[in-house]
Amino acid sequence: MTATKAPSEPTQQPAVRRPGDRIFAGTAKASGILILLVLAGVAAFLIGEAIPALVAPAEDIPGGEGLAAYIAPLILGTLLGAVLALLVATPLAVGIALYVTYYAPRRIAAAMGYVIDLLAAIPSVVYGFWGLAVLAPALRPFHQWAADTLGFIPFFAGPASTTGRTMFTVGLVLAVMILPIISAISREVFSQAPALHREAALALGATRWEMIRMAVLPYGKSGVIAGAMLGLGRALGETMAVAIVLSGGAGATLTLISNSNPSTIASNIALRFPEATGIDVNTLIASGLVLFVITLGVNMLARWVVNRRADFSGAN
Amino acid sequence: MAKRIEVSDLNIYYGNFRAVEGVNISIEPRSITALIGPSGCGKSTFLRSLNRMHEVLPGARVEGKVVMDGQDLYGADVDPVDVRRQIGMVFQRPNPFPTMSIYDNVIAGNRLNNKRMKKSETDDLVEKSLMGANLWNEVKDRLDRPGSGLSGGQQQRLCIARAIAVEPDVLLMDEPCSALDPISTLAIEDLMTELKERFTIVIVTHNMQQAARVSESTGFFNLNGVGQPGRLIEFNPTEKIFSNPDEKATEDYISGRFG
Numbered sequence: 001m002t003a004t005k006a007p008s009e010p011t012q013q014p015a016v017r018r019p020g021d022r023i024f025a026g027t028a029k030a031s032g033i034l035i036l037l038v039l040a041g042v043a044a045f046l047i048g049e050a051i052p053a054l055v056a057p058a059e060d061i062p063g064g065e066g067l068a069a070y071i072a073p074l075i076l077g078t079l080l081g082a083v084l085a086l087l088v089a090t091p092l093a094v095g096i097a098l099y100v101t102y103y104a105p106r107r108i109a110a111a112m113g114y115v116i117d118l119l120a121a122i123p124s125v126v127y128g129f130w131g132l133a134v135l136a137p138a139l140r141p142f143h144q145w146a147a148d149t150l151g152f153i154p155f156f157a158g159p160a161s162t163t164g165r166t167m168f169t170v171g172l173v174l175a176v177m178i179l180p181i182i183s184a185i186s187r188e189v190f191s192q193a194p195a196l197h198r199e200a201a202l203a204l205g206a207t208r209w210e211m212i213r214m215a216v217l218p219y220g221k222s223g224v225i226a227g228a229m230l231g232l233g234r235a236l237g238e239t240m241a242v243a244i245v246l247s248g249g250a251g252a253t254l255t256l257i258s259n260s261n262p263s264t265i266a267s268n269i270a271l272r273f274p275e276a277t278g279i280d281v282n283t284l285i286a287s288g289l290v291l292f293v294i295t296l297g298v299n300m301l302a303r304w305v306v307n308r309r310a311d312f313s314g315a316n
Numbered sequence: 317m318a319k320r321i322e323v324s325d326l327n328i329y330y331g332n333f334r335a336v337e338g339v340n341i342s343i344e345p346r347s348i349t350a351l352i353g354p355s356g357c358g359k360s361t362f363l364r365s366l367n368r369m370h371e372v373l374p375g376a377r378v379e380g381k382v383v384m385d386g387q388d389l390y391g392a393d394v395d396p397v398d399v400r401r402q403i404g405m406v407f408q409r410p411n412p413f414p415t416m417s418i419y420d421n422v423i424a425g426n427r428l429n430n431k432r433m434k435k436s437e438t439d440d441l442v443e444k445s446l447m448g449a450n451l452w453n454e455v456k457d458r459l460d461r462p463g464s465g466l467s468g469g470q471q472q473r474l475c476i477a478r479a480i481a482v483e484p485d486v487l488l489m490d491e492p493c494s495a496l497d498p499i500s501t502l503a504i505e506d507l508m509t510e511l512k513e514r515f516t517i518v519i520v521t522h523n524m525q526q527a528a529r530v531s532e533s534t535g536f537f538n539l540n541g542v543g544q545p546g547r548l549i550e551f552n553p554t555e556k557i558f559s560n561p562d563e564k565a566t567e568d569y570i571s572g573r574f575g
Contacts, residue, residue, distance in 0.1 A: 196407065196409055197413055199372065199407065200407065200413065200475070201413075203367065204428060205400040205429070206428055210428055215413065218413070219415065
């Protein structure tokens with residue numbers, strides 16, 4: 001009897017689990033599920049509240065031309081500001097990250113790291129007032145110059161704004177706000193570029209810049225992309241700074257420097273929500289749903305890029 | 317091509333710590349010089365000081381002279397980048413660039429030196445260098461594949477191909493076989509014997525049989541204790557080191573009676 005039972009016994013016996021392990025596994029699992037529940041709850045709320053606007057007749061929607069016509073300029077405005085911010089911030093952030101990791105003397109590097117991280121700690125309303133009070137007036141001459149000399153490009157079509165409260169200024173404010181995210185992640189991946197490959201480049205007679213090009217940038221490329229996507233996510237959702245700086249509300253225009261700017265989804269919600277009633281509220285929530293989907297898409301893209309990196313990083 | 321290196325009264329420091337002390341050595345061209353000794357005795361540091369790679373670590377500096385065919389490698393107007401273009405290096409762990417193909421790995425150094433090469437020239441160079449590293453037949457059908465897909469021994473030979481593609485005067489090897497199996501090790505050793513016809517080779521190894529098999533001269537490094545600088549105890553023809561060394565410490569080390 002014992003002989004027939006013996007071979008199967010070890011597999012049937014459950015692994016011994018200590019209480020500490022069980023408690024930790026339980027709390028970890030609960031935290032993960034909680035996040036999913038919160039996310040699902042937000043999504044359910046957005047969808048539920050947006051449905052009345054989705055099914056409402058076109059003339060009931062603010063503007064009178066239906067939901068798509070209402071949201072489209074907002075999407076354009078959101079993307080314009082965020083992409084401009086990304087285009088300005090990414091090269092700057094990569095430069096900062098390279099300087100901090102490979103050029104700056106150690107003490108300066110550490111200090112600079114803190115200062116850049118501090119940018120992330122400034123409340124966005126402060127950025128808004130800075131943009132309104134300092135940056136917008138300072139950029140007025142540039143607006144005029146851009147309209148005069150680059151006016152043939154749709155993005156710089158005149159007439160130039162006299163206040164500076166334009167999509168261009170918003171883009172720059174957002175760029176400063178997302179700089180710390182992108183540079184922090186870039187710094188991290190650059191500093192992890194394997195010494196093995198950096199030494200390989202140096203031993204071939206590479207200068208420091210050539211070493212960075214051969215061994216650091218290829219290694220850190222996908223990390224920089226992921227950081228940029230996270231920054232883009234923040235720029236898409238930024239509310240206060242945009243609401244304060246931008247004189248928006250005009251229809252869909254591509255120009256970055258004139259007084260007629262489309263608003264962004266988030267700032268439009270913040271500005272209109274206090275006075276909205278009935279179907280207006282549902283419309284604003286529907287626009288919020290669109291922002292939710294866009295941001296989710298950007299984050300998934302970032303995640304996909306990061307995961308893809310595992311395949312060609314040469315982990316062996 | 318294949319130059320002599322004269323080292324006189326070399327002290328190597330990391331910050332205030334003296335890592336290596338008072339090395340005098342003459343490394344012959346077209347021969348293999350092996351450096352042996354216990355861990356932490358400074359032999360790798362000394363090897364890296366020959367092409368100024370130790371300067372990668374902050375605070376590293378040297379006193380004394382390293383002269384290669386009359387050219388002072390530590391002269392005031394000498395750029396370490398130029399030194400490394402003349403003195404190539406192969407590392408302990410194979411380190412082909414993972415984001416580059418085999419082809420691009422081989423010519424990585426040449427791309428640095430002169431940016432414009434005709435495709436036919438680079439093709440020839442890649443074939444010649446891979447032939448020189450005894451790797452051509454194994455990889456000629458997959459030159460566009462990543463170098464990290466090769467076996468460890470193949471990767472190390474790829475690194476040797478990359479190092480010799482720039483036609484250096486001297487080739488430094490820092491324990492090139494310690495991460496490899498015996499068969500790959502044999503392949504690298506055969507390769508070294510071929511390469512010494514064209515290059516001056518200096519190899520650091522923990523494997524005393526390897527030093528005895530491949531090298532003409534052997535230097536034994538040792539240190540008196542932790543925190544003490546490493547010093548060159550004995551430098552002699554390999555046969556003499558392994559049969560009748562001048563120093564008692566050398567004999568103790570190679571016969572395993574060390575410490």
